Amino acid sequence: MNSKSELIKFEEGISLESGDNLSSFELMIETYGDLNDSKTNAVLVCHAFSGNHHVAGKKSNGEIGWWDEIVGPNKAIDTNKYFVVCCNNLGGCSGSSGPSSINPTTGKIYGKDFPIVSVKDWVNSQNMLTERLGIPRWLFVVGGSLGGMQALEWSIAYPEKILKAGIFAAAAKSSTQNIAMNEVGRESIRKDPNFNNGDYIELGVKPKNGLKTARMLGHITYLSEENMDLRFGRKFQDSNSKVDGKVDFEVENYLQYKGEKFTENFDANSYILMTKAMDGYDASKNFKNLDEALSSVSSELLIVGFDSDWLYPPERGKEIQLAAMNNNIRSSYITLDGRQGHDSFLFASEKYEEIIQDFVGS
Amino acid sequence: MAKELSSYIENWVPENSKVIDFGCGDGSLLKKLINSKNILGYGVEINDEKINECIKKKVPVIKQDIDMGINEFASSNFDFSIMARSIQCLKNPNLALNRMLKLSKRCVVTLPNLGYWKCRFDLLKGRMPVTPDLPLSWFETENIHLCTIKDFEKLCSDEGIKIQDKVFLSGSGKKSLISSLIPNLFATEGVYLLEKE
Known part of the structure; x- marks a missing residue:
């Protein structure tokens, strides 16, 4: 598989939702496959809470990508067809700017001084990455759990830059539990x-x-x-x-x-x-309700829940689909029987693979 | 779904309308309506293989048992709802009818006719009917609430549901003179356009 890792520096910095800003930052990314000439085959994979940019394939140290069962040559997200991109999120610890990296203004490790980041900040930084990579529009933005929240936020914040979104084992907001x-x-x-x-x-x-x-x-x-x-x-x-x-x-x-x-x-x-960031996410935070939050969405949505998931149970996914349908957004909701609870979104099953493949490919 | 049946339904569905199809199967009716009437369509289906066919066809679909949830969609304003050959499988067909007519002003319901002469003939012989339209034995079928054309129309009148239009199909899946004249005996299927009075 044709994959590349790269550390991309954003000298222009970023203003964060909290009001803080980073005067400059870096994102560690990994890409798979090639961007076609018409730039219409780009897929952004958003990682969950403890994931990173290494989605697929085997690293030299033997580490297998966290979504290797789904992403790769001839897999549900086929890297022979699609140009797949994933970045380690801002605030992470796998190469992107985060609490364990050096603060360029002080020359010291950020530690507790690294500002609070949010799902919206991640999506904004991924949008900067999108521009840097010269991708006019993502064919598909997808993720599970916290990654699904990013895919949802992408479709709300940048409707013109995303054609389809896959929101798996996720919710429009974290629950009290x-x-x-x-x-x-x-x-x-x-x-x-x-x-x-x-x-x-x-x-x-x-x-x-x-x-x-x-x-x-x-x-x-x-x-x-x-x-x-x-x-x-x-x-x-x-x-x-x-x-x-x-x-x-x-x-x-x-x-x-x-x-x-x-x-x-x-x-x-x-x-x-x-x-x-996960706790703080609420898609409808700046709106009257979820219906209103989704009013800007124009991408097609595929929402998948897993029946054994009690962290983000199927009902949370259904709520997103219902709000989407109230806004006349083309959207599907499917519950799959995954035994692995919330983690089910990580593992391939025949039905799951078919649905992803057919949704992206249709 | 027979081509003729879907054509009758197609005639009733307004252009550019928002449609929900309960028990949408592989999504072929919705796909047809998307192409010919430019509708915004959503299917509701429980079978995984059929759901996948919908996704392949780019037909939005929701996995849901229609016995459990028609009300769940109440907040979304639909112009039209469809339930083709499914109402007889539900636990509460009367509730389902009323719920559909709460979701949308108009709905289409199609159902097999247990009054069809071949069904009556089987019953005369002392057996549960098995016909080309009702091919499964009593212990295999999902049809738990079969009724005749007369039964269904009585239910509609009892529930204050207005039958705006109806078509009766004969064994060939097409309209015929005799199935239109004496539907309760000669129609295999009733196709109704309903509205709440």
């Missing part, structure tokens, strides 16, 4: 003695335990009860493969392992920023 779960995660990070009010990198420490606990809790919310039951049941962990002596059940071992692994590559300040 979503915010509550995220706050527990953030609290565990803040209470880690190494957090040091967000300025830990300079001290050479990491709030690893707090971040790990946050991820363990998050991970539970991404899975369904049925899926956890099927995968782990009440099986005891084999004593040779225990991460530590405290562990009894397989599910405990799994969460310990996943949590630990997450802390190797993820920055705690980014965790806080990303969850804040």
Whole structure:
């Protein structure tokens, strides 16, 4: 697969929704396939909370893209046909400007001083990227979860620059329960003695335990009860493969392992920023209601929910479709039976692949 | 859907209207209406394979059990709703009719006629009817609320629903003199244009 990674610098900076601004910033992007001569085959993939620009294929270090089951040659989003772009979102920790990068004005690591970013800010920065790449209009902007919120926001904010949007396992706003779960995660990070009010990198420490606990809790919310039951049941962990002596059940071992692994590559300040962006998103914030928020939309919408997803359940997707239909927007809503709970949007299934492929290709 | 049936429905659907088709199947009727009448159409369907056919045809579709949710669409102003050969599968056909006529001023309903002579003949023989139009046995069929043309028209009159127009199809799927004259005995299917009084 023809893929390229690139760090793109925006010297012009960006004004953020919070009122703050970044005098300059960088976005780490990865692209797959080629832009055709008429520039009509560009697809923007927006990543979810802990994802990054590496959507598909295998990196030299063996890391497989987070949506490799869907994006690639002859896959549902076929990189032989489409020019696929994904960027690490602003505030992330995989190469784009974020709390762990250097503040160009002070020469020091941003840490807690990195401004609050929002879904709208991400979409605005992606729009700057769109212009930089010389893409007049995206054929398809797509994402799951927090990525789906970006796809929705794209269709609201830049209707003339997007033909179709795919909003998967997402909602027009985070629910009270979503915010509550995220706050527990953030609290565990803040209470880690190494957090040091967000300025830990300079001290050479990491709030690893707090971040790990946050991820363990998050991970539970991404899975369904049925899926956890099927995968782990009440099986005891084999004593040779225990991460530590405290562990009894397989599910405990799994969460310990996943949590630990997450802390190797993820920055705690980014965790806080990303969850804040997710909690803060409300498509109808500056409008009377969701109907009014969607009144500018002209792109065709494909909204998919998964029946085992209790974080952003199917009803949240249906609400978006209904508001779209009230605005006479061509829109479809489909519930798929994915066993993996909220994470279902990450995994290929025959029906899911067909629907994506047919929607983009039709 | 038979070509003739969809043509009758097509005649009743106004140009540029907003249409919802409950039990839209593979979306071919909506596709036809999009092409010929420039409608904005939405299909409602529960079968995944059929949903996929809709997406392929660029027909907007919503996965939904129509038994559970017609009311869900109440906030969207439709000009026209369609329910072709599905009403007899619903738990509450009378509620469904009224809900459809709340969604849109006018609706089209088509239904198989249990009064058709071949059905009566099967019943005379002491068996549940199995005809080309009702091909499945009693234990396989989804048709839980079959009725005759007379039954349906009585329901409409009881519910204050006005029959604006109707067409009766014979076994060939076309209009015929005899199916129009004595529909309750000779029509296999009734096609109704309804409006709330």
